[in-house]
Amino acid sequence: MAEKIKMNRSPVTLKDISQRTGYSVNTISHALNGKKDISDKTRKLIAETAEEMGYIRNSLAGGLRSGITGTIAVIVSDISNPLFGIMVKEMEILLRKWNVNLFIMNTNEDAATEEKAILSALGHNVDGLIICPTQKDSDILHRLDMEHVPYVLLGRKPNGESASNYVVWDDFQGGYEATKYLISLGHKRILCLSGPSYISSAKERLAGYHQALYEAGIPLCPELIHEVQPVGEDLKEILTDSFALPDGFTAVFAFSDMIAWETIYQLNELGKKVPEDISVVGFDGIQSKMPFPCKLTTILTPKTKMATQVVKTLMNLIYQKFEAVTQTTIPVQLIVRDTTQAK
Amino acid sequence: MAEKIKMNRSPVTLKDISQRTGYSVNTISHALNGKKDISDKTRKLIAETAEEMGYIRNSLAGGLRSGITGTIAVIVSDISNPLFGIMVKEMEILLRKWNVNLFIMNTNEDAATEEKAILSALGHNVDGLIICPTQKDSDILHRLDMEHVPYVLLGRKPNGESASNYVVWDDFQGGYEATKYLISLGHKRILCLSGPSYISSAKERLAGYHQALYEAGIPLCPELIHEVQPVGEDLKEILTDSFALPDGFTAVFAFSDMIAWETIYQLNELGKKVPEDISVVGFDGIQSKMPFPCKLTTILTPKTKMATQVVKTLMNLIYQKFEAVTQTTIPVQLIVRDTTQAK
């Protein structure tokens, strides 16, 4: 952070209002904040003068003294991912009602960036954090625990036996239902395009996939399970290789809509039609909030509900000091559309 | 903002480091900030002690005294719109290098919300703002001018003769090229799905549309020009009505990719094929950053360039006090893909 050449605002302060009205700075503060015993007449006069003079409360000074800054940091992997965009928007609108402002930070799934972001947030004395953790082991969350900073994990459960508060979707259920549905359509060779195994949601979706296969008595084929990158260049190769397997594959379960779309695109490039040749199921249901022409069969994850629940949990932690651990799992829903059909 | 029950952090302060090392608070501050003459030995010792004690600079206190908070507010209509998501992400990553944090705020294209957001940002003493203004007349930008708060407009030019700094795409060029291209394919009845006329970018795109028609000697049909809402329920009606016109239409120029996608979807619902029956051109080129299966012909607006330029302009304003007005127009590019064909 370079050096700013000179201060350019000279905002009106409580002192200014004090001089104008004749009341003490203290009284002004109390009047504006509804504290203490101030006569209605005085309160009204002060409020009007403040308004007239264009007073804006200085959150830095207030926060410094009181410990409440009215700020929350939201730390996600990638705000340009509509999944996060939708939720962050929802949160921001909710929080504005309480005059709480949002810092937004991207980790890019990098642990060092995550740590830097969290420390920076702490330096700004945020009242709390909402974090979609990278889960590449880092002890930064422990630090938050140590310092008793309220935070809620978004979409991913903590590693190990941590008692962090979190809100997640039912990823196991989603993996299970997606796979079971494909099986019900007669598919047996289901390519699974998973996420990194250290991320809890990917782990659970994969467990759901396993469970569905197991219940249907279909043998598990490790060569049909791949970890792909968010926007993977390796996808084409995976598809080509999988077609070359002895039994090939007839369906794809992708762990995000982004991956599903990319898969459909690559399948087209390879001359395969969806759903005639290959069925594809996604995960997220981003489409439900955005009008894309391609109607993807997917697992719908309720994003508004998630955003609301996360905010509610955090506000409880901060303001009610509701110390009990709150861990919420939100059910998901299979949405059948146009990218799947019976084999 | 409710009341927080009690302070829960007791962070290590300069005073703590002072007591541990025996140096004055003043010296600690200077050592950590590279100011004044501090011996390398002392500086190193202080830095190590700070590190060891887990010191985090309190930006509130620092900002209060120095006037520099290391925060910037980004105010857009809708962070869940990937167009903004992509740019905000880019900005955040750029600014993190200077240890600058981003407040994100949604206006939802509402002037009152915009004003509230900006005032809130001022209360947090942001060093500057990046604003995609609603342009529904409000004098809030004047206030920023009055108070000499650095800000840069994003994607929209100021109303009237304001001397605001801005970075925009060449919307006129985009509107012109999109229309000209459709004309070159033999289209004469081009439905124009515009945005609100009080928004500068929409105005300019429409002017480009006019110009292209004019140059080609094609008469302007007011009934082919419609203002549509971001995610409009009225779209279906517009399309149906337009088909019912004496000469109908054979092509659509949509002012955003979102609208283009929605249009294609609705056209399919109406039994029309794209591009066989109707050609569609979008605006934004969101697809270029996201792998959707539908390859839309569109006007590509360089988003990374925009984000970089906005940040650069703002940083100049804040730190170099570069008072001259900076107004940048970034060229756009027609990308021909699969939703257009000759008539």
Added chain:
DNA sequence: AATAAAACTGGAAACATTTACGGATATGGG
């Protein structure tokens, strides 16, 4: 060895607000 300059460090004020505490005036009941 004297003197100037450079290197190094501290004290205290300032930023704008909140809060703990206490003082003053008015109201009401006995």
Added chain:
DNA sequence: CCCATATCCGTAAATGTTTCCAGTTTTATT
């Protein structure tokens, strides 16, 4: 009329940092 209580308001300390001003020690130069 007196005391208790409620109502209304002010003083001063506190938050953690930066900055102004100044002081002391060390090094370099003649």
